[in-house]
Amino acid sequence: MPEVAERPQIGSLLRDWRERRRMSQLDLALGAGVSARHVSFIETGRSKPSAEMVVQLADHLDVPLRDRNALLLAAGFAPAYGHRDLAEPEMGPVRDAIDRVLRGHEPFPALVVDRHWGLVAANRTVPLLTAGAAEHLLEPPANVLRLALHPEGIAPRIANLGEWRAHLLDRLGRQAVASGDPALFALHEELAGYPGGGGGHSVDLEAGEIAVPLRILVDGTELSFISTATTFGTAIDVTVSELSIESFFPADDVTAAFLQRS
Numbered sequence: 449m450p451e452v453a454e455r456p457q458i459g460s461l462l463r464d465w466r467e468r469r470r471m472s473q474l475d476l477a478l479g480a481g482v483s484a485r486h487v488s489f490i491e492t493g494r495s496k497p498s499a500e501m502v503v504q505l506a507d508h509l510d511v512p513l514r515d516r517n518a519l520l521l522a523a524g525f526a527p528a529y530g531h532r533d534l535a536e537p538e539m540g541p542v543r544d545a546i547d548r549v550l551r552g553h554e555p556f557p558a559l560v561v562d563r564h565w566g567l568v569a570a571n572r573t574v575p576l577l578t579a580g581a582a583e584h585l586l587e588p589p590a591n592v593l594r595l596a597l598h599p600e601g602i603a604p605r606i607a608n609l610g611e612w613r614a615h616l617l618d619r620l621g622r623q624a625v626a627s628g629d630p631a632l633f634a635l636h637e638e639l640a641g642y643p644g645g646g647g648g649h650s651v652d653l654e655a656g657e658i659a660v661p662l663r664i665l666v667d668g669t670e671l672s673f674i675s676t677a678t679t680f681g682t683a684i685d686v687t688v689s690e691l692s693i694e695s696f697f698p699a700d701d702v703t704a705a706f707l708q709r710s
Contacts, residue, residue, distance in 0.1 A: 563690035
């Protein structure tokens with residue numbers, strides 16, 4: 449008879465998230481408005497939390513919705529957050545919002561990624577950045593970080609590859625630690641093995657003093673971008689909460705003029 453995997457205990461999961469956030473039991477208790485004794489009892493299994501308490505503690509620990517559902521299941525409750533595919537009819541308003549943001553950002557590049565940096569959608573300007581990349585890196589589900597740093601991706605056209613690579617790896621590493629997601633740790637290990645190290649400070653004085661720029665050759669012209677990330681701040685669906693809109697803005701007049709002509 450096959451063995452049945454044992455369900456994780458709410459106490460151990462809660463402790464893992466608390467330690468990941470570098471909080472003491474007292475820190476968590478004070479922030480969540482409960483006693484440190486109660487937090488201790490939950491973590492040791494001496495007390496079973498209510499569903500409301502699980503959500504309250506998870507909210508203070510900034511636990512992602514996907515993992516909040518896991519906490520609720522471990523405590524013996526049903527998941528509280530839906531998990532719909534983006535193609536489902538109910539997600540129409542989300543798709544419309546994404547489309548408006550992407551089209552409204554043109555002629556500047558913008559794209560949407562999921563929690564593992566898989567490409568979900570992009571506007572018509574993004575192919576300018578990905579031109580020349582190997583087909584196997586562009587085939588769905590394309591991973592935009594792999595596409596950026598792979599030797600057969602856009603890495604050969606990035607003028608400040610060492611600096612941009614260090615920025616992306618740092619961001620991915622922080623995301624992996626904050627989420628505890630094994631897939632992100634594996635992706636970080638893979639990308640860190642690609643060539644292109646040797647960072648250094650930016651020499652782009654117009655953008656380098658405020659943000660790490662992406663400097664990339666497009667049709668023989670070096671374009672310079674700064675980027676922002678936007679999320680759905682009021683999401684109560686797992687899929688929506690894990691989407692990020694990555695928008696690129698011109699960091700100099702040459703880039704702005706080039707894209708206006710494209």
